[in-house]
Every structure is written in structure tokens, then in C-alpha cells.
Amino acid sequence: MSQVEVYTVDLRELEGEGDFPCPKCGALLSPDDIEEENYTVVDVRYNEEGVMEEMVIQCLRCKSEIRLIGFIELMEV
Ligand SMILES: [Zn+2]
Numbered sequence: 683m684s685q686v687e688v689y690t691v692d693l694r695e696l697e698g699e700g701d702f703p704c705p706k707c708g709a710l711l712s713p714d715d716i717e718e719e720n721y722t723v724v725d726v727r728y729n730e731e732g733v734m735e736e737m738v739i740q741c742l743r744c745k746s747e748i749r750l751i752g753f754i755e756l757m758e759v
Contacts, residue, residue: 686740686747693752707744721748729754 689705
């Protein structure tokens with residue numbers, strides 16, 4: 683059994699349109715990639731107000747899981 687590696691990406695640290703390279707293999711992952719060519723959404727978490735708080739995606743190339751945080755903080759700016 684190989685263990686899935688989990689990385690955390692803080693959206694506030696990203697520049698530009700929100701694209702970012704996979705922390706492991708470097709595949710470009712874009713939240714605007716609605717066809718999910720490079721990743722698949724594993725889990726989405728909402729807070730009590732129903733606002734998206736966290737999203738977990740999996741890179742299809744290297745199978746790493748990437749936890750995206752900072753959605754709420756981004757909106758408050
Ligand atoms: Zn990857």
C-alpha cells in the first residue's frame with residue numbers, strides 16, 4: 683500500500699488567477715479548470731453559513747491530495 687501524500691495550499695499565497703503547480707509533480711492545477719483534466723475534487727467543506735471553507739483535490743498525475751484553504755479569508759479582503 684502506498685500512502686497518499688497530502689499537501690496544503692493557501693490560496694492567499696497564490697498570485698494571478700489562482701492557478702498553481704501541484705506541490706509534488708508540478709502539473710498546473712487551475713480552479714477554473716471545470717473539466718477537471720488535471721485533478722478531481724475529493725471533498726468540499728463549508729462553514730456554518732454555507733460558505734466554502736476548504737476544498738480537497740487530487741492531482742490526477744501523481745495522485746497527491748491537495749488541501750486548498752483560505753477561501754473565506756480571500757473573500758473578506
Ligand atoms: Zn501532482
